[in-house]
Amino acid sequence: xxxxxxxxxxxxxxxxxxxxxxxxxxxxxxxxxxxxxxxxxxxxxxxxxxxxxxxxxxxxxxxxxxxxxxxxxxxxxxxxxxxxxxxxxxxxxxxxxxxxxxxxxxxxxxxxxxxxxxxxxxxxxxxxxxxxxxxxxxxxxxxxxxxxxxxxxxxxxxxxxxxxxxxxxxxxxxxxxxxxxxxxxxxxx
Numbered sequence: 001x002x003x004x005x006x007x008x009x010x011x012x013x014x015x016x017x018x019x020x021x022x023x024x025x026x027x028x029x030x031x032x033x034x035x036x037x038x039x040x041x042x043x044x045x046x047x048x049x050x051x052x053x054x055x056x057x058x059x060x061x062x063x064x065x066x067x068x069x070x071x072x073x074x075x076x077x078x079x080x081x082x083x084x085x086x087x088x089x090x091x092x093x094x095x096x097x098x099x100x101x102x103x104x105x106x107x108x109x110x111x112x113x114x115x116x117x118x119x120x121x122x123x124x125x126x127x128x129x130x131x132x133x134x135x136x137x138x139x140x141x142x143x144x145x146x147x148x149x150x151x152x153x154x155x156x157x158x159x160x161x162x163x164x165x166x167x168x169x170x171x172x173x174x175x176x177x178x179x180x181x182x183x184x185x186x187x188x189x
Contacts, residue, residue, distance in 0.1 A: 027142035029158035032165055035148035037128045038121070040171050047120035054116050058109040065105060069098045131168040135161055 038044055076091050083091070136144045144161060 028140055029143050029145070030136060030139070030141040030161045031145040031147050031158045032132060032161040033147045034125075034128055034132070036162065037132075037165055037169070038124055040166060041124050041128070041169065042171070043124050043127075044121070047117075047124065051113070051117055051120055055113055058113065062102070062105060062109065065098070065102050069095065069102060072098060127169060128165070131165045132161065135164045135168050139164065 072091070072095050076088075076095060080088060132144060135141075139161075141159075141161070143158075145158065
């Protein structure tokens with residue numbers, strides 16, 4: 001057993017020294033927080049404004065539907081005693097249908113907002129991914145980890161590529177400083 005272990009260790013040593021002597025360098029590791037990169041993108045702010053306006057429009061429609069339901073319920077409550085059973089039944093069904101319509105609208109509106117957000121963010125995410133690839137290739141990185149996902153628990157020493165990627169994306173220093181100040185103020189509150 002000791003002979004096999006010694007042979008395996010010797011083989012591993014020869015292979016590793018052969019790789020080094022052939023001019024192959026050790027892998028180069030880097031990391032970057034993709035969420036932080038997306039946050040500093042000027043296009044993200046524009047996308048957020050569009051999404052906010054879209055959500056406001058849907059909220060306004062929901063408010064109108066809710067107000068209409070409230071009027072129907074108030075009418076039902078105030079006139080219930082004087083209505084015939086057939087009218088009460090028809091009005092109750094109308095109220096139930098309005099409630100159902102509101103629930104359906106809320107569900108579809110939420111899905112629509114998520115879809116709109118995905119559509120607005122996709123080009124930004126794609127730009128960030130392309131910039132990360134470009135920087136890692138140009139700078140000779142073998143592996144680049146995304147610290148936003150938090151999936152790497154233990155890793156060898158690596159370089160933070162945030163500044164290189166923001167430069168590749170064309171994000172100016174003034175914007176980075178503004179966002180850093182905003183983030184600091186938010187954390188303090």
